[in-house]
Amino acid sequence: MKSDVKAQRTARGLSQAALGDAVDVSRQTINAIETGRYLPSLPLAFALARYFDVRVEALFDPNEEGPHS
Amino acid sequence: MIYQRSTTFWIAFQVLFALVCIGAGWYGGDLALGFACAGVLLASAAAFYAAGRRGKDIGGILTGVGDERVKSIYRDATFRTGEMLMYILAIWGVVSAAQGETNETLVAILMIFGALWIANIAWATWAARRPVKSVA
Numbered sequence A: 001m002k003s004d005v006k007a008q009r010t011a012r013g014l015s016q017a018a019l020g021d022a023v024d025v026s027r028q029t030i031n032a033i034e035t036g037r038y039l040p041s042l043p044l045a046f047a048l049a050r051y052f053d054v055r056v057e058a059l060f061d062p063n064e065e066g067p068h069s
Numbered sequence B: 001m002i003y004q005r006s007t008t009f010w011i012a013f014q015v016l017f018a019l020v021c022i023g024a025g026w027y028g029g030d031l032a033l034g035f036a037c038a039g040v041l042l043a044s045a046a047a048f049y050a051a052g053r054r055g056k057d058i059g060g061i062l063t064g065v066g067d068e069r070v071k072s073i074y075r076d077a078t079f080r081t082g083e084m085l086m087y088i089l090a091i092w093g094v095v096s097a098a099q100g101e102t103n104e105t106l107v108a109i110l111m112i113f114g115a116l117w118i119a120n121i122a123w124a125t126w127a128a129r130r131p132v133k134s135v136a
Helices: A005-011 A016-023 A027-034 A042-052 B007-028 B031-054 B056-063 B068-098 B104-127
Strands: none
Touching (some): B007 B031, B007 B056, B031 B056, B056 B068, B068 B104
16 A cells, blocks of 8 residues: 655655644654555544545555555 | 553552552462562563653553554554463363363363453444444
C-alpha cells in the first residue's frame, strides 16, 4: 500500500506531531503510516483524507507498494 | 475495555498485589515465597514506570491505552501471550499426567482457561453483530 501522507504533510509544512494532533493519533502512528509499517483503519484514513481535503484514493494506493511493503 | 488501563493503574495494581503476595506468604507459612512473588511484581511495576516515562508510545503499548495502532499492537501482544500460555499449560498438564503427578490446580486452570476462551468467543461473536459506531 503506497501512502501519499508524507507528501501531503510536507507540502503543508506540517510536522508529524502536528498532523497526529489534528487527527487524534500519535506522532509515531503518523510515522508508521508514512513508512508503510502501519495500515490505518478506515475512519483514520478518511480523517486524514478529510484533513488534507483529498479523496482517500488520492492518499492511499493499494496497487502500489510503499517503502516497507 | 477491562484490559485497557492506565500505566498508573497497573503500577498501583502490581504494588497492591505484591502486598497481597507477602500477606498470603505470611498466612501460608512461606514468607520467602511471598517475598519472591512480591519481588517479581514490584520489578514489573518498576518496568512499567520506566517504560511509561521513556515514551508515551511504549507506555501505551504496555497498557493498551493509546491510539488505534497502540491498541492494535497491545491486542496482538496480548493474544500471542494468551495463545502461548495455553500451549505451555496444556503441555505442562500432559507431561505432569505422564509422570503420574496429575496437578489438580493445573487441571483447574486449564478448565477455567478453556471456559473463558469459549465465553469470550461467544461474546466477541455477539459483539461483532452490533453496528459499528461511526467516527466523526
